[in-house]
Amino acid sequence: MKAVRKHCVIGVALSTAALGLFSAAAIAQQPGISDDVVRIGVLTDMSGTFSDFAGKGAVEAVKMAVEDFGGNVNGKPIEVIAADHQNKADIAASTAREWIDQKHVDMLADNSGSATALATIKIANDKKRIAIVTGAGTTRITNEDCTPYSLHYNHDTASLANVAGKYIVKQGGDTWFFLTADYSFGYSLQSDTSAVITANGGKVVGSVKHPFNASDFSSFMVQAQGSHAKIIGLANAGSDTINAIKSAREFGLLGAGKQQLAGLLVLITDVHALGLNTAQGLYITEGWYWDLNDETRKWSARFYKRMGKMPSAIQAADYSSTLHYLEAIKATGTDDSATVIKKMEETPVNDMYTKNGVIRKDGLLVHDMYLMQVKTPAESKKPWDYYNVREVVPGNEAYPSIAKGSCTFAKQ
Structure with missing residues (x-):
């Protein structure tokens, strides 16, 4: 009888140890910050018809968001890179693919121009990376071409139409x-x-x-x-x-x-x-x-000192969307795209860009x-x-x- 009891105790001990090892493995497998860096790629029009309201100002707005966030998230550095898509869908797509595959970019920002944005969000979806569109208006982004990994900030043609x-x-x-x-x-x-x-x-x-x-x-x-x-x-x-x-x-x-x-x-x-x-x-x-108010004026004065002009709504949206993205990483402890998108959707946008903005399931930011x-x-x-x-x-x-x-x- 004692031998049987001893066998049972040993079995329980082994089971407990195995459970502990399983729990440790599960914790170890939880996604954190991939390759210990959060990389943001600003894909924009640097030289063409959209360059004045996006372009270098979009890059600067993203950098301002990173600086205001502290330059790192959960102890990991944040890097910003940028490129000119020249308003060509093939260049936008190839750049997005190269950035994700070779430079391990986690989020594609700005994406000005509808044709280039549609090309970019397709690549981002295939690679399971986040693409935030601020500089394009077509409603296809949140309708027939919507993806679980793309967000649409600032405006779309439906909102422009409804207001005007x-x-x-x-x-x-x-x-x-x-x-x-x-x-x-x-x-x-x-x-x-x-x-x-x-x-x-x-x-x-x-x-x-x-x-x-x-x-x-x-x-x-x-x-x-x-x-x-x-x-x-x-x-x-x-x-x-x-x-x-x-x-x-x-x-x-x-x-x-x-x-x-x-x-x-x-x-x-x-x-x-x-x-x-x-x-x-x-x-x-x-x-x-x-x-619009003291908060928008204060932020815009900072932008003006860096760029020599007041920001466009698209550049302000670049700042806001980047900040919201980084806040979601901080809250979840990971840059896993699906997890971050879910958190961004759950959290209202409250900053100098908008108050009580809501990101819907289709990726659209609804705001005044x-x-x-x-x-x-x-x-x-x-x-x-x-x-x-x-x-x-x-x-x-x-x-x-x-x-x-x-x-x-x-x-x-």
């Missing part, structure tokens, strides 16, 4: 003609805005497509003028928008009793390049503005949007004082619900 289309029609701008960039972003923006205009009792009387990075808008302006639409909707971005607005002024389309422009994606850097004499009266939709109107030179009281806020549109009104989208895994 709905509120401008309410103010009497009920007939529209579109000047549309001939690529996916332009198509999405025209389509989304047209639907909102029609739903709110307005009418689209015509449209014309122009090539990407166009230099001569004269023939397009003749068509816009001939439409007699109250509003000329600019479904384009960057230098295309700037050149279109200049052309509209030269053709005398704008002014008292004439047509008005609605810049569906105009950023403060565009207004600065144009000057208030040219841009005054322009309706625009923004996700953020440097002069703004309908602005560019000031006249007489209204502007200081440098970069460019906007009057006409409407603050709550995020749940600016962005369509997940139920209306086509992101399959988000509805499961």
